[in-house]
Amino acid sequence: MAPSTTGAQGPTPHPSSTRLKPLKSPISPGELSVIEKSKQLAAWTAVDEHVLPDYRVIGIGSGSTVPYVVERIVSQGAEANKDRVFIPTGFQSKELIVSSGLSLGDVDQYPTIDVTLDGADEVDTQLNCIKGGGACHLREKVLAEAATTFILVADYRKNVEYLGTNFKAGVPIEVVPFAYAKVLQNLHQVLDSPKATLRMAVAKAGPVVTDNGNFVIDAPFDIDKMKEPYTIMAQIKMLTGVVEVGLFCHMARAAYFGNQDGSVTVKWNDGKVQEVQATQS
Ligand SMILES: O=C(CO)[C@H](O)[C@H](O)COP(=O)(O)O
Structure with a gap:
């Protein structure tokens, strides 16, 4: 504030x-x-x-x-x-x-x-x-x-x-900045989201920084996973460095x-x- x-x-x-x-x-x-x-x-x-x-x-x-x-x-x-x-x-x-x-x-x-x-x-x-x-x-x-x-x-x-039908950018994930590379790796290698990317700013060089000073990763998942949003939300939330997941179940x-x-x-x-x-x- x-x-x-x-x-x-x-x-x-x-x-x-x-x-x-x-x-x-x-x-x-x-x-x-x-x-x-x-x-x-x-x-x-x-x-x-x-x-x-x-x-x-x-x-x-x-x-x-x-x-x-x-x-x-x-x-x-x-x-x-x-x-x-x-x-x-x-x-x-x-x-x-x-x-x-x-x-x-x-x-x-x-x-x-x-x-x-x-x-x-x-x-x-x-x-x-x-x-x-x-x-x-x-x-x-x-x-x-x-x-x-x-x-x-x-x-x-x-x-x-089903979630992910029109909104293709993926699940927004707020992460603490120093952990972003580790979380991205987890998403790529463990949670089957090979296209997960760090959200970049448009009129600024570098990543989007949230109102809380954190970064955002956008992680697209297959429709089968998106049919069980609570499961994928819980799996993402368990990754250390994740602050919050943009799936509200x-x-x-x-x-x-x-x-x-x-x-x-x-x-x-x-x-x-x-x-x-x-x-x-
Ligand atoms: O979750 C949100 C912001 O974090 C917004 O509520 C969501 O992106 C919808 O925005 P819009 O109505 O502009 O499409």
Whole structure:
């Protein structure tokens, strides 16, 4: 967390901090692409069903769907949000919380969270998911586990039968930097992931460095292994030097997928699947 600066006049607000935003979405629906619209539908529907008036501690995940989660929470109004605290999963969600005028907290202050809403790279029929495309999966998993209810939000492309169907980059694995070569070797030689690679930064020379100062390895596995995500997750997690694995198994209560036709598919952890007409305003 960035330290807050406190002067004689009291705390100095974050430069992008504003008062709570007005009720209406700042983004006109006509300006959104089909994929963006489906992310928004999923996020809004999930917020309407799971961010309840008496909830006080709310976890905010990472990725491109999460801004719509925050947008919808803000639309619940200043009164609904005034006694709430929002816990981020990384730099992006911290900025979102602060710039929306919501109160920021951290999981070490609030180890019990009423609900955490987060995106996913892919979700299977049992609500196992791949996370970590944005390299935030360590904090994301902590906030998922700390939450009484963990909810996934995504567009229709992420709704699959088996993990690894569309998301081919592999399982994101956060590792301590000095152990990365050893873990890569383990993945290549022991866990049958010959294409596992260190994730490299795009606008910086060298590897991606997570919000926790660690590196990320992306490890693709055969579909047969991905059909048993808990097994492969446990095997990876046992490698010394691994901090966290971007496979979230048996954690989500429900997953909301926005569809191209404007409906939302809701998959529940008891196997129930619903098609709902999405929230439009
Ligand atoms: O796990 C994540 C970051 O670590 C994200 O939630 C995941 O990558 C989905 O992001 P997006 O909605 O942008 O596709």
